[in-house]
Amino acid sequence: MKTKRRKFSFSNLAIYIILSAMSVVWIMPILWLIMTSFRGEPGAWTPYIFPKEYTVANYTRLFTETGLFNYPRWFINTLIVAVFTCVISTILVLMTSYTLSRLRFRGRKGIMNIGLILGMFPGFMSMIAIYFILKAMGLSQSLTALVLVYSGAAGLGYFIAKGFFDTIPRVLDEAAIVDGANQNTIFWRIILPLSKPIVVYTVLMSFIAPWVDFIFVSVIMKDNYNNYTIALGLYQMITRENIYRYFTQFCAGAVLIAIPITILFIYMQKYYVEGVTGGAVKG
Numbered sequence: 001m002k003t004k005r006r007k008f009s010f011s012n013l014a015i016y017i018i019l020s021a022m023s024v025v026w027i028m029p030i031l032w033l034i035m036t037s038f039r040g041e042p043g044a045w046t047p048y049i050f051p052k053e054y055t056v057a058n059y060t061r062l063f064t065e066t067g068l069f070n071y072p073r074w075f076i077n078t079l080i081v082a083v084f085t086c087v088i089s090t091i092l093v094l095m096t097s098y099t100l101s102r103l104r105f106r107g108r109k110g111i112m113n114i115g116l117i118l119g120m121f122p123g124f125m126s127m128i129a130i131y132f133i134l135k136a137m138g139l140s141q142s143l144t145a146l147v148l149v150y151s152g153a154a155g156l157g158y159f160i161a162k163g164f165f166d167t168i169p170r171v172l173d174e175a176a177i178v179d180g181a182n183q184n185t186i187f188w189r190i191i192l193p194l195s196k197p198i199v200v201y202t203v204l205m206s207f208i209a210p211w212v213d214f215i216f217v218s219v220i221m222k223d224n225y226n227n228y229t230i231a232l233g234l235y236q237m238i239t240r241e242n243i244y245r246y247f248t249q250f251c252a253g254a255v256l257i258a259i260p261i262t263i264l265f266i267y268m269q270k271y272y273v274e275g276v277t278g279g280a281v282k283g
Helices: 002-037 057-064 071-102 108-120 123-136 143-152 159-166 171-178 183-194 196-212 215-221 230-236 243-277
Strands: none
Touching (some): 002 243, 057 071, 057 243, 071 108, 071 143, 071 196, 071 243, 143 196, 183 196, 196 243
16 A cells, blocks of 8 residues: 555655646746836847846837837627627537527537538638629628628637537426427526527637737738738737847737736636536536
8 A cells, every 4th residue: 555655645746746847837928028018128039038237118119109010900809799799609619509509400410510620621721712702792891891800700610619508407498498489598597598608619719819810810901901800910010121120119019918818718718618528517
């Protein structure tokens, strides 16, 4: 027994050491980004790690020097697109997942297989075609176009939500139908209240997409500077002609963007994990 306990303690110690080393590796780039955002020296490269001069001017310049880089405008644009995309995508994903999980109809498996195959193709393969379609509709270089693009294929991401809905006992549906409830009532009043984890997971994924996307927004917006989102706008700060002067300001903008998303994840991480790994009804 003592030998087993020693082996167990040594294995635990090794695991803790490995996890600690991995956490240091993961957190070092974040700490470097934060330090650089307070660095007073310009330029993207320095022969030392710790700044010789600290300043908050990089943050204040984001909101005061908006002539060339309108950071507040980009932030608001991204927030607007993210909110509308989140609402539309969440509704589409949950409705599609519920339909494929709870209902039985002809062609159901075929639709699921087609959705699975389409989901394997990267979205940027269709971006040129999407741009010309939006241009023909008079929607190119607009925030509405971004909302439509980010929400258009949301239903294809039904896999995780469907798996969650599959864990909810069907006896609940049957009891509700006996009481005279229709599918609309079952979905909104019975299934969704039991599905808070997957709803939160879907909301988080839908909300984050516009913040991190660079490819589609660069194709759709082209030179419409005022409608840039934060990803495309920040990229302009690190082009060859701007990187020396604006790199530290770019780091400050990246830190500010990470704060609300990080807080959101920390606050909702319990539901996020349950949405991916857990079931709806336990015990």
